Structures are given as structure tokens and as C-alpha cells.
Amino acid sequence: MNLLALIGRMVMSVFADVGRLSLFTKDAVLHTFLPPTYGRLILQQMMKIGYNSLPVVGLTAFFTGGALALQIYIGGSRFNAESLVSSIVALGITRELGPVIASLMVAGRVSAAIAAEIGTMRVTEQIDALTTLATNPFKYLVAPRLIAGVVTLPLLVVIADTIGIMGGYVVGTKSLGFNPASYIKNTVDFIELSDVFSGLAKSAVFGFIIALMGCYHGYYSQGGAQGVGRATTNAVVTASILILAANYVLTSLLFTE
Amino acid sequence: MSNDPHIVMRDVYKSFGSKTVLKGVNLEVERGKSLVVIGGSGSGKSVTLKCILGLLTPDSGSIKINGQEVVGLKGAKRDDLLSHMGMLFQGAALFDSLPVWENVAFGLLQRHHLERQKAREIAIEKLAEVGLGPEIAELSPSELSGGMQKRVGLARAIATDPDIIFFDEPTTGLDPIMGDVINDLIVTCVEHVGATAVSITHDMASARKIGDKIAMIYQGEIIWHGDAEDIDESGNPYVEQFIHGDADGPIQLETLTP
Numbered sequence: 001m002n003l004l005a006l007i008g009r010m011v012m013s014v015f016a017d018v019g020r021l022s023l024f025t026k027d028a029v030l031h032t033f034l035p036p037t038y039g040r041l042i043l044q045q046m047m048k049i050g051y052n053s054l055p056v057v058g059l060t061a062f063f064t065g066g067a068l069a070l071q072i073y074i075g076g077s078r079f080n081a082e083s084l085v086s087s088i089v090a091l092g093i094t095r096e097l098g099p100v101i102a103s104l105m106v107a108g109r110v111s112a113a114i115a116a117e118i119g120t121m122r123v124t125e126q127i128d129a130l131t132t133l134a135t136n137p138f139k140y141l142v143a144p145r146l147i148a149g150v151v152t153l154p155l156l157v158v159i160a161d162t163i164g165i166m167g168g169y170v171v172g173t174k175s176l177g178f179n180p181a182s183y184i185k186n187t188v189d190f191i192e193l194s195d196v197f198s199g200l201a202k203s204a205v206f207g208f209i210i211a212l213m214g215c216y217h218g219y220y221s222q223g224g225a226q227g228v229g230r231a232t233t234n235a236v237v238t239a240s241i242l243i244l245a246a247n248y249v250l251t252s253l254l255f256t257e
Numbered sequence: 258m259s260n261d262p263h264i265v266m267r268d269v270y271k272s273f274g275s276k277t278v279l280k281g282v283n284l285e286v287e288r289g290k291s292l293v294v295i296g297g298s299g300s301g302k303s304v305t306l307k308c309i310l311g312l313l314t315p316d317s318g319s320i321k322i323n324g325q326e327v328v329g330l331k332g333a334k335r336d337d338l339l340s341h342m343g344m345l346f347q348g349a350a351l352f353d354s355l356p357v358w359e360n361v362a363f364g365l366l367q368r369h370h371l372e373r374q375k376a377r378e379i380a381i382e383k384l385a386e387v388g389l390g391p392e393i394a395e396l397s398p399s400e401l402s403g404g405m406q407k408r409v410g411l412a413r414a415i416a417t418d419p420d421i422i423f424f425d426e427p428t429t430g431l432d433p434i435m436g437d438v439i440n441d442l443i444v445t446c447v448e449h450v451g452a453t454a455v456s457i458t459h460d461m462a463s464a465r466k467i468g469d470k471i472a473m474i475y476q477g478e479i480i481w482h483g484d485a486e487d488i489d490e491s492g493n494p495y496v497e498q499f500i501h502g503d504a505d506g507p508i509q510l511e512t513l514t515p
Contacts, residue, residue, distance in 0.1 A: 120353075128312050129350040132423075133413075134339040134368045 024216050031138040032146050041140070045148030049110050049211070050156055056109060057102045061093070061160040064101050065167025068092055073176050085176065086183045087190035089168035094161050094191060095255075099199045100247055102160040103153060103206035107213075107239040114145055114214025115235035119221035119228035127219070142219070145211040153207030154200040161196065198254045205250060206243045213239035261324060263288040263421065263453040264309060269318035271304055278304045279315070280477035286470075291447060291454040293468030293485070295461070295499065297508065301477040302457035306423055309455065310344065311335055322421070340368045343414035343452070345443075347426040349406040351398035357384070357409055358394035364417045383412040386449070387442050404435040408442065415446045422447060424456035428463045440466040461500050464488075473499060475508065 069089050076082045118141055121127050130137050165187060172178040214235045221231035264286040271279040278301045286292045296302045307313040309320055311327060320327050327338060343364075351360045359366070361383050362376035371379070381391045387408040398406055407427065414422050427443060428436035440463050447454045447467075458464050464471055465485055472482040473496050481493045488500060498506030 117354075124348055125346045125350040126352055128307075129344070129346055129352070131312060132310055132339055132342065132344040133364045134336040135363075136336075140367075 020220070021216060024219070025212060027138050028142045028146055028212065028215065031136060032143040034139075036139065038140060038144050041144035042147050045144045046152050048113070049106065049145075049148050049207075050152035053106050053109055053156060054159065056105050057156050057160050058163050060101055060105050061098060061164035062167035062170075064097050065089060065093055065164035065169075066171040068097065068164075069168035069171040069176065073172075082176075083186075085172055085178065086168065086186040089172070090165055090187045090191045091195060093164035093168070094195045094199050096199070096247075096251070098161040098164050099157050099203040099206060100243065101164075102157050103203060103210065103243050104240055106153065106156065107206075107210045107243060108236055110149075111210050111214040111235040111239040112232045114211065115218040115221070115231045116228055118215055118218025119231040122219060122221050123224055123228060137219070142215045145215055146208060149207035149211030150204050151207070153203040153210070157200055157203040158196075161199065201254070202247060202250045205246055209242045209246060210239050213242065261288075262286060263323065264455065265319075265321045266305070266309070267319040267321075269305075269308060269315045269320060271301075271308060271313060271315050278477050279308070281318070282474070282477070282479055284472060284479055284482070286453055286455055288453055289451060290469045291444075291456070291467055292470045292472060293456045293458060293464040294472050294474055295458060295464050296474035297459060297499065300474045302459075302474055303425065305474065306425060306455065306457050310342070310423065311339070336368070340364065340417065341420045343417065343419035343422040345407070345410045345414045345422070345424045345427055347429055349398070349403075349410035351406055351409055351413070353398060356395050356397060357401070360398060360409060361412045361416050363413065369417065379416065380412070383416050384409070386415070386446060387412045388438075404431055404439070407431065407435075407439055411439070411442055411446060415450050415452075418450050419452055421453045421455065422450070424454065424458075424467070426458055426460075427456060427467075428458065428460045433462075436460065436463065437466075443467050461502075 069085050072085045072088045073082050076084055076088075118127075121141070127137050127141070130140055169180070169183055169187075172183050173180045217231040217235040217238070218228075221227045223230075262285040264284070266282050266284040269279050269282040270277065282301070282305055284292075284294075284305070294302050294305060304313060308315050309322075309327075311330065315328055318328070322338065325338075327335075330338060351357075352363070355363070358377050358380040361380035362371070365371045365376040365379060366373065377394070381394055384391065384394065389405065389408055389412070393401065393405070393409075398409065401409065411427075414424075424443060427439055431439060443454070443456075444467055454467070456464075456467055465488075468485040470483065471485050471488050472479050473493070474480070475495050481488075481491050481496045483491065488496065491497065494507050498508050
């Protein structure tokens with residue numbers, strides 16, 4: 001009997017969370033398109049989400065590109081396909097690893113920061129203060145972060161793609177003995193614009209997810225410092241899971257013939 | 258100016274889950290007067306204030322401000338109403354990401370769309386009204402003491418010359434001297450602005466100083482309402498126990514038994 005009650009409560013709780021997230025997303029998107037728009041806040045958020053994430057995204061992309069080159073070389077040597085290293089590094093980075101790795105790194109950094117900031121504002125009544133000052137928290141706090149996330153992630157992924165391919169190039173030419181000129185030529189010849197643009201489209205969705213999860217968990221945090229800590233963890237976990245799930249869905253939509 | 262009450266609450270109920278916090282609150286606040294709502298922790302003071310401000314929506318009942326029903330008011334109409342109100346929060350609730358002057362001028366910048374230079378000048382005037390110099394204008398709120406943060410919060414509450422100002426536990430967390438300074442500032446600022454004031458507190462010294470009228474809330478109901486100078490002769494055992502701070506009396510604290 002107690003077990004049934006427990007299951008019932010869990011199911012109810014899941015439905016309540018889904019409903020609350022759906023309403024939050026609706027309000028967030030609505031207020032993103034309705035005036036007023038806070039240009040200064042959007043730029044501030046773009047700096048926080050984009051510029052400040054450059055080191056972590058750049059380093060991750062470089063090492064991922066390098067490791068990918070090594071793996072393809074070792075794996076490809078089993079059936080004399082070592083020459084495909086440059087092409088597969090370019091394809092793997094632009095289509096998949098660039099957007100996903102960059103987004104996961106940004107999710108860890110930015111979702112947590114957004115949830116902590118908005119969560120602290122919630123528990124210290126700063127969000128109530130915004131409301132009493134006739135300022136809609138969705139417009140002032142959520143919309144600038146959503147816009148910054150959607151705009152900035154594709155820009156970060158362009159940089160991640162470039163540095164990732166460069167990582168493969170450095171390992172390929174310095175460690176695996178590829179000719180630099182032919183490595184670059186193979187990369188340029190093989191890669192198509194659609195490969196890059198599909199990755200950028202995915203990253204815009206991932207940027208939305210990162211900002212939304214940070215805002216959502218921060219906005220509904222309660223219970224003081226412990227609640228803010230919980231919101232931060234939940235933001236990172238849900239953002240990461242949703243990014244990977246969305247990646248599968250988008251990949252199947254974009255690349256299935 | 259109309260003699261109608263500025264704020265009227267009628268049979269306001271509010272529950273959270275199975276817990277009913279407000280059980281039919283009835284309250285009137287006269288225009289230009291200062292009402293202080295006293296009561297113990299968990300008695301429903303903050304919920305009453307949040308219902309008037311629209312931060313919480315009552316389950317039933319009516320709240321009228323200037324004769325206009327405000328329960329369920331949303332969007333531009335709610336924003337318009339709020340732009341004529343000021344609020345001093347218990348912990349000041351200053352925005353960490355903004356310097357002091359932008360905190361004070363927030364309503365002027367966001368709602369009244371003043372130019373930044375003009376808004377800054379007004380913010381510094383308001384800071385002077387609460388006894389703070391222009392040198393703190395560029396500081397971050399985190400660099401201020403608790404008392405100074407309360408003063409900045411007060412400056413923000415009066416910055417737009419509101420019609421109604423709310424004070425949530427204005428002296429909580431302050432030493433007695435700073436508490437008295439804040440009380441004096443509240444009295445002066447409310448008189449200067451000519452606003453109606455609603456405060457909630459459990460600090461009787463503060464209530465006596467800033468209130469023209471006092472109402473006591475107990476278990477979600479207003480159990481006494483009268484002039485501040487009459488509170489010592491209320492004849493209500495709950496009020497008498499509360500103002501004397503006696504452990505013995507009709508008010509029993511909820512304690513955990515082992």
C-alpha cells in the first residue's frame with residue numbers, strides 16, 4: 001500500500017515538474033519576443049556565457065581533436081585507412097564533437113552559474129524586489145540569458161570546430177607524420193558547409209537548453225543555501241542529459257536520408 | 258483628496274497545501290497614515306503583505322487599493338499599480354550585480370525611463386535623505402554594513418515618490434541604535450513623501466515609533482486593530498502578552514516534544 005502511494009506521489013511529482021517546466025518555457029519564450037528588450041543585459045550575458053567560456057571550450061576542443069586523430073589513425077591502420085584521419089577528424093568535430101563537447105562544457109560552467117545567481121536572487125528576495133519595482137523577472141533575468149545562450153553557443157562552436165580540427169592537425173603532422181599541406185587540403189576538400197551548419201543549428205538548441213535549465217532551476221529554488229546548491233546541481237545534470245537527448249533527436253532529423 | 262481608505266482587505270484567505278495561513282483577514286489603511294501589523298513568527302504577517310503587493314494571490318477575498326480590485330490584476334495594469342508603490346525588504350534585497358546608485362534608481366531607470374545621469378542625481382539625493390553620502394554611490398551592496406544596506410533599501414523604496422510604502426521587518430537584524438535610526442528615517446521619509454505606509458514587525462519599539470495605527474494578527478486573523486497609543490489599554494490578552502513578551506498567556510508557541 002505504502003509502495004503504491006510512493007509510486008503515485010513520484011508520478012504526480014514528475015507530471016507537476018513537466019507541467020511547471022512547460023509553463024516556464026512558454027513564459028520565457030513569450031517574454032523573449034515581447035518588448036522591452038534589455039540590450040545591455042544581453043551583451044553582459046554574451047560576455048559571461050561566450051567570452052568567459054573560451055578557454056575551457058578551446059582547450060577541450062584541442063585535446064578532443066588530437067585524441068580523435070590518434071584513435072582514427074590507430075583504428076584505421078587495421079584496414080589501411082590511415083589516410084582518412086584528416087577527413088574523419090573534420091567530419092567528427094564539425095558534426096558531432098564540436099557542438100556536443102562545447103555545449104557540455106558550457107553547461108557545466110554556465111548552467112550552474114545562472115542557477116546559482118538566480119537562485120540566490122530568489123532566496124534573498126531580489127526577485128520579489130524586481131517585481132515590486134514593476135519589472136518582470138522573465139524579461140529582466142530570463143530573456144537576456146536565453147537570447148545570449150542561443151546566439152553565443154554557435155559562435156563558441158565555430159571556435160571549438162576550428163581549434164578541434166587544429167588539434168587533429170597538430171597531432172597528425174607532428175606525431176603521426178602527415179604532410180601539413182596535404183592534411184589541410186584533405187580537410188578542406190572533404191568538409192561541406194552543411195556539416196558545419198548542422199553543427200551550428202544543433203548548438204543553438206543546446207544554448208537554449210543550457211540557459212533555460214539554469215534559469216528554471218534557479219527561479220524555483222527554495223530553502224536557503226542548500227536549495228541553491230540543489231538548483232545548481234539539477235541545472236547541470238538536466239542540461240547535460242537534455243543536450244545529449246536533443247543531440248540524438250536533431251542528428252536523426254538532420255542526417256537521416 | 259478622497260477620505261476613502263487607501264487599502265482595504267476583506268475576508269482574505271490563503272493556504273499553502275493543507276496549511277491555511279490567512280483565515281479571513283479584514284484590514285483597512287487610511288490614506289496618508291502608517292499602519293503597523295504586529296504578530297509572532299508564522300502568524301501570517303509576511304503573507305498579508307505579499308498578498309497586497311501581488312507577490313502572492315489570495316485563494317479568496319478582496320483587496321482594493323484606491324478603490325480598485327487588485328486580486329488577479331496582471332500585466333501592464335499590475336506594473337502600473339506597482340510603480341506607485343515602494344517596498345523595503347527585510348534583508349534589503351539589493352541587487353548584487355548593480356552599484357548602490359543603480360539600485361536606488363532602478364525604478365526610475367526601468368519604469369520611468371529616466372536618463373542615467375538624471376537618475377543618478379536623484380539617487381544621490383535620495384541617499385542623502387537617508388543619511389548616506391555620494392561616496393557610496395559606486396560601491397557594491399556587498400561592501401556595505403547591514404544598517405547601510407537597509408538605508409539604501411529605504412532610499413530605493415522612496416526613490417519614485419510612491420503613494421504607498423511597505424516595510425517588511427525594518428529593524429530585524431540591526432542593533433538597537435541602528436534600529437532606532439531606521440525607525441526615525443522611516444517616519445521622516447514617509448512624512449516627506451506623504452505616502453501611506455504599511456509595516457510588519459514583531460519589534461514593539463519599532464511599531465510604537467512608526468505606526469499611527471497598529472493591527473495584531475494571530476493565527477491568520479486580525480485580532481485587534483486600533484490607534485498606536487491605545488495598544489497598552491487594548492484589553493486583549495493576546496495583545497497584552499505579545500507587547501510584554503510574556504512566555505505565559507493565551508499565545509502558546511508550537512514546540513517539538515521529544
